[in-house]
Amino acid sequence: MGVKNLGIVIVDGVGYRNFVLSDFCIKASEAFEKLTIYSGLPAEVFSAYISDTCEVIELPVFKEGKLTWLYRKLKEVAHMQKHKKKFYGIAMNLEKNRATTYSKRSWLTRFAFIWTSLFNSEKNINHFYKKQKQSFSKNPVSIAYYQLLKETKPDVLFFTHQRPPYLAPLDAMAKKLNIKTCSFIFSWDNLPSKGRMAAPFDSYVVWSDLMKEELHYFYPETKNIKVSVVGTPQFEPYVLDTYFVEKTSFEARFNINPNLKTICYSCGDVSTSKNDSLYVEVIAKAIDQRKIEPVNFIVRTSPAEDGVRFSDIKEQYPAIIWNFPQWTLTRENHPEPWSQRVPESEDLRTLRSLLMYCDLNVNMCSTMGLDFMLFDKPVVNPVFGTPTNGLYNDGKYLKYGHYERVVAIGAVTIPRDEVALVNEINFSLENPLSRLEEQKALLKLQIGKPLKGTSQRIIAALKTARE
Incomplete structure (x- = not known):
């Protein structure tokens, strides 16, 4: 039919x-x-x-009732309990779900962890879902x-x-x-x-x-x-005529010096990419000190935030060019306000122009790496954080299943300190096609069509x- x-x-x-x-x-x-x-x-x-x-x-x-929440929690935690030993990212997300307070819901979460440590088969998970469905039916x-x-x-x-x-x-x-x-x-x-x-x-x-x-x-x-x-479809606008921007328009939009190369640092969400400010500052300082050749330096913040966390860096390094995504908050007082931010079509044109005309992307293990690779641009992923050095441990993301493949294929470079980051930026600016074959292999694997x-x-x- x-x-x-x-x-x-x-x-x-x-x-x-x-x-x-x-x-x-x-x-x-x-x-x-x-x-x-x-x-x-x-x-x-x-x-x-x-x-x-x-x-x-x-x-x-x-809005979930108490029983619906409990059965949904049992279902989700059981799934993570089942797969935690083999998949590091799932194990980390399981840890995020652990109770840290002593509210009634926290005690129920502790119960869910104990129960699902014993009962986490597909049969158990499907049973929890069946009970969840019954709980919200009325x-x-x-x-x-x-x-x-x-x-x-x-x-x-x-x-x-x-x-x-x-x-x-x-x-x-x-x-x-x-x-x-x-x-x-x-x-x-x-x-x-x-x-x-x-x-x-x-x-x-x-x-x-x-x-x-x-x-x-x-x-x-x-x-x-x-x-x-x-x-x-998230990448389809990159091949649609409506989102094409001429290079001269891009240069005028960002007040770009056309005689210099351009680095774009693309930020992650503040909850998962807390070291963004550090990486931006390292790059800006290296440019000021001529450890990196004179370049245009653009920072694109996450659409999910307002960029307030970068206020000090903006003041300290006025040469940085900032791109705050044009995503409008359409509803106030929503249970998930981040979900109510909606992009303008102009923001997609801006993003595509960054992908087309910047020479290098730097980000912390973000999907944006794929975006830049689609335009044959080199990508550098600084990851300084460890469990012991006092920084947010962004090194853990290298063990997530999807990103292990990125590293194994060699599509990006992973500097672990300031010296390495500056060196990798200089190398990528001078040798922009050095990882092109590996990037294309990654894109073929992850984007199948x-x-x-x-x-x-x-x-x-x-x-x-x-x-």
Whole structure:
């Protein structure tokens, strides 16, 4: 049976960037008779980017009851208990979940750790999910989801993210109405480094053959359902004409000296990349002291923060050029305010221009390394932190499954102190293609398909999602 009516669940600003600012919604509007976006964002943010035939419905916010929280916690912790010995990233995320206070919820978390240390098989995990599903079945928001889906009647409900726990009721209500569900695996680190996904969806679209193998490993039941390798739409804007920027416009935008090379430091989130300020300062000081040749130095902060943590560096090193991503906070007082930051299309043009015209990227083990590699730019990953030297231990990320491959392939260089960072920057500026072969090997492994046509491949997979 063919799919005529497609529902798309977009829960946050990154999903908005990936599926609205790419070609996906435009192509989907042409491919399906009806397109409905079920949104965790205000409906008005979509108006400039979707066709008149696409309906946007704001989802009521689901708040977990106590039992729902407990069973969800048991499910997630059991998944991490099962895989912690083999996957360092999962072990680290498990540790993050340990209780540190003495509230009632903390005691329940301690119980979850003890119980799941004994019961963490797939059978146990599926049992916890079954109890979780029962616990939210009568929740007023779950019932509202049921009525919403019953009225709008999508043939397939496509989730653009597999992790947020509040997606579980939406998936369950869809199944109750015999609506097929399909999920996109959101990021390259989500399977080997994170906890259990929100729900067992009916089918999946993934970046690469590698991600498909990971999905089958962590979720054995997916071996018996449809998993389509499509690439990822988050990089598709890099091959769309609408986001192209001329070099002269880039130079004017950032007041670039066209006679100098340009370094871009791209920051991570403050919660996982706490040493960004140190690395920026090391580079800026080395430029001032002429240990690095005269260059333009641009720092792009994380879209998830306001950049306040860099105030002292801005004052001390006025030559640094700052790029604060144009992501607008669309809702105040939301349970997850970071999810309500939405990018402007102009920010994608800015980002693409940085990728095209900067000569070198420096970041701490960020996905942004892939972005720059797509434009054949060298990438340096400073990692100074250890468990014992007083810095935030960002060295642990080198052991995460997805990043172990980056290091093993040799696609980046990993300086562990100031001298090494300066040396690696100088080497990469002089030898920009020295790791090109390794970078291309990494991109082939992690992004399984060409950037062009990504949206069409996802749509083709969704058209057969009911079969």
